[in-house]
Amino acid sequence: MSALPETMREIFFDGAGGPDVIKLRAAPVPQAGPGKVLIEVVAAGINRPDCIQRAGLYPPPPGESDIPGLEIAGRVVALGEGVDSVKIGDEICALVGCGGYADYCLADAALCLPKPAPLTLIEAAGVPETFFTVYDNVFTRGALKADEVFLVHGGSSGIGSTAIQLAKQFGAKVFATAGSAEKVAFCRQLGADVAINYREQDFVAEVKSQTGKKGADVILDMVGGPYLQKNVAALAPDGRLVQIAFLQGSKVKEFDFMSVMLKRLTLTGSTLRARPLATKAAIAAKLREKIWPLLDSGAVKPMVHATFPLDQARAAHELMESSAHLGKILLLTGK
Template identity: 45%
Template sequence: MKAVLLTDFGSAENLYIGETAIPEVKQGEVLVKIKATALNRADIGQRNGVYPPAPGESEILGLEMSGEVVQLGEGVTSVSIGDRVCGLLPGGGYAQYVNIHEGLLMKIPDNLSYEQAAGIPETFLTTYQSLFSLGQVKAGQTVLVHAGASGIGTSAIQLLRAVGATTLVTAGSEEKIEYCLELGATAGWNYKKGPFLPFVKEQTGGKGVDIILDCIGAPYFEQNILSLIPDGKLVIIGSLGEKVLHDFDLGSLLLKRFQLLRTTLRSRTVERKIELTKELMELAGEHFASGKIVPVIDSVFDWTDVQKAHERMESSQNIGKIILRITD
């Protein structure tokens, strides 16, 4: 089969389409002919040699996919050959075929294309794990979502709206903020205008927010703490800004009661990923089918333009997911 491979770690120019073996289908797995996959920041890290796959997993980039079931492994009962499915992967999405445990599959509603469905697994499962499984968000609570126009951000806004929570966002342009408001966010702050703490205080009447979903890291840490209500929750899912804190006043940390939560999805066991997949579909499956929740797609590239797709993600211009259409 064909797959996107690397000549060496480094720039997007090192990506190319080459030949590799079709993966073996084991008991409980299916083989999917991939129609589309989606880019994630983890792909950039893996391409640069700083975020390797778990031992024994595919070294091909790609943490999610959509496609058609073409082969069933021993014992598979939940799907049939020909089913349209999408699912979370430990790797291997930038290819024509992938093997995946049947429990990780979500059937694609008729109203969604393969390109749209490819934008569901990683972002919505990460959001669900962060805000619902860990954060235990409830109706009536207020959540601050950083990078609100990203794939994670746009999925968070829609899931929070569905359960009756209020969403505040930060983003890097007025265009992105406006889009977040259209999705259901209550208010947004352009971080290029300065600190977001005064915005949060204004929007909450000085109380602060219940939960913060943060992918920026160190540059936002102190403001995040000061933006929380007593016993609020800071859920960190990335460090796009910086990992190391500098000149941090420990006093502000000790004066606040809060929970610091850190999670990743890729390192979870298959069993836990299957549980999360089931829980997400219980919460949002009907909303996907009705069109109330729709994965936000920024752009679709043919996978022969994978270098351009990576460059777009690195430019941070996207609103929503960047998709690769896998062709023969």
């Protein structure tokens, strides 16, 4: 392998604000310290947390770079001390705490996973953030089981499209909400048993109607705000609401907890980036065991809506915030 360059391109945020603060600059190529892997990035995923970070509302954990990007795919080009789980030249995808919007990125070796066999490296960049998030929240925190009813909001998003596929593979009856006829059709194509246009239908009434008034056993929500009380109403006895974002706010003026008590509900949620490495490594190990066979067989896959060159990160963020996409948005380095 040829010698590494001394500098690379990276995206940074020139202050907090809208997509106009996204800039490109030259920076030194990072050095792989103990336990780290240096990856020549082929593609990086765009995620909602990137946009929230750009707005100044989701700072990186202490000690992390402020360069955005939570998931990448590419080739291993350097190994830090003590790394023996991957080797130079391996094609991998990785969950990273920061730095994905660049030509080269450091990752913890424990969070590097092999590129799934049917996928290109570009497609593989759409796997880590969504699959880590969905598996941990739906199947670990939400404890979704076969034959249970699962509802995911935003079914056409990267998270939603992953959740639909995985829940279906594990034997759940899958409901999804989306905001247009096109998005509803997309959810059905992915395997949703019932897809609900929330602009035209009351999702609580639809879930109740389709389940004999029982409701959903697990709901994965990233909307928050006005959905909080509705989600509680839509849950079945012993149901679990798992919150992973608050696109419409984390506060409500009033909330009636009576149903939580009477139906024995569990309200939980999580973020991913700030959790300890050991916790994320445990999720990676579960993915390798439970999910990678599905990816390798082609039973599930990331749904890629659009790709943009690295220097068009602003346009990628604008698309993300328009909510017009179906699945994942990716940045390409041209490597």
